[in-house]
Amino acid sequence: MQDYYTPKGKHLTLSDRRNIERWLHEGCSNREVARRLDKAPQTIHNEVKRGLILQQVRQSRFKMVYSADRAQMAYEENRKRSVKAVQLDKQTKEKICHYLTQKYSPEMMVKSGKVNVPVSTIYYWIHHGHLGVGKEALLYPRKAKANKKQASPNFKPAGKSIEERPESINKRENIGDFEIDTVIQTRAKNECLLTLTDRKSRYQIIRLIPDKSASSVNHALRTILQEYQIHSITADNGTEFSRLSEVFDPEQIYYAHPYVSWERGTNENHNRLIRRWLPKGSKNVTQKQVTFIENWINNYPKKVLDYKTPREVLYAG
Structure with a gap:
């Protein structure tokens, strides 16, 4: 044999x-x-x-x-000739265009089972104009690399440094450890969004606040604490977060290093999801829009969650 x-x-x-x-x-x-x-x-x-x-x-x-x-x-x-070319029929085109308007990435369309076409094929159709849309349909076009900013050597964080954060938070072991940030729409001093993202489940909380001030942030956070159980908060060093200790246990507040946004990468990435619906410069944002976006993010399947939604992971854990 x-x-x-x-x-x-x-x-x-x-x-x-x-x-x-x-x-x-x-x-x-x-x-x-x-x-x-x-x-x-x-x-x-x-x-x-x-x-x-x-x-x-x-x-x-x-x-x-x-x-x-x-x-x-x-x-x-x-x-x-070994692989049969995928044909773009009217039904497939309409389905892909529908999910593009719903701010789905090509990968998410395919991995969540909504479109039965290779991911690379969808990108090919977009780049070659077969779907009637251009590169503007892509969610994250590449940008030129920005110059890296440096913090002052005399800088002191508003509270405990992220270096003191327990390993259980770093490893995303428990639900209830959140990252916090604000999302401004225009340069004018008007309404903005307060966002909190759970590190483990990626569940997102979004609140419309009147301005980017410490008092507005604290007022919204008091309301959020009545609805959600939060064990820790990781923030940047913006002045709007300098008084978090007035409404939350200061021993459970951690401040990232200046100009190191990746230390709050979970929250930063979810803020990009908000930009799919509210690009910079959006005016007159309504509470109805904010509620819709929060619900959309929390019901959006994620690769990092094995294509489960944040809501499913939150209530399962």
């Missing part, structure tokens, strides 16, 4: 084909070539058959010989 085989996906390479050509020229049999390459004899038989060309050995005499280059060309042509 043979003890060698060709595993799925382990195709012959051009180097393998060069060896086959050389060994056949030296007089090796197909079975001997198969043994040397650790392949099934039938694999080598099919390969040799596919790579035969007519070669002149002397005047008026020709014979069929194996050519590695000819076999490689045949292999590459066959690979191009």
Whole structure:
């Protein structure tokens, strides 16, 4: 019984084909070539058959010989035809465009089972205009790298440093450890959004507050604490968070380092989700809009949650 085989996906390479050509020229049999390459004899038989060309050995005499280059060309042509192209029909186009308006990324459309098309194909259709939308339909277009800002050497945080935060919070072990931030809509000193994101479940709380001040933040936080159980808060060093200790246990408030937004990456990423619905410069935001966005985020499947929603994880844990 043979003890060698060709595993799925382990195709012959051009180097393998060069060896086959050389060994056949030296007089090796197909079975001997198969043994040397650790392949099934039938694999080598099919390969040799596919790579035969007519070669002149002397005047008026020709014979069929194996050519590695000819076999490689045949292999590459066959690979191009091995995958059936996905056709963009009217129903698929309408479905993708619908979820684009719902601010779904192509990956989320596919992974959540809403669209049965490869992710790369959707991006291809967008980039080549097959969906009737351009690159503006992409949620996060790439931006030029900004200059890194540096904190003053004399800087002191408003409270306990994030370096003192327990490992249980760093590892997202428990529900109730939140990151907090504000999202401004315009440069004018008017209404903005207060956002809190649970580190484990990614559940998002959004409140519309009259301005970006410590008193407005504290007033909204008092209301939130009546509805949700919060064990810890991680904030940046903005003045709006300088008085959190007036409404929350100061031992459970941690301040990130200046200009290191990735230390509150969970909250920052969720604020980007808000921007899908309220781009910078949006005016006259209503409480109805805020409620809709909060509900949309908490019912949006996430890859990091194994495509469960934050609401499902929150109430399951």
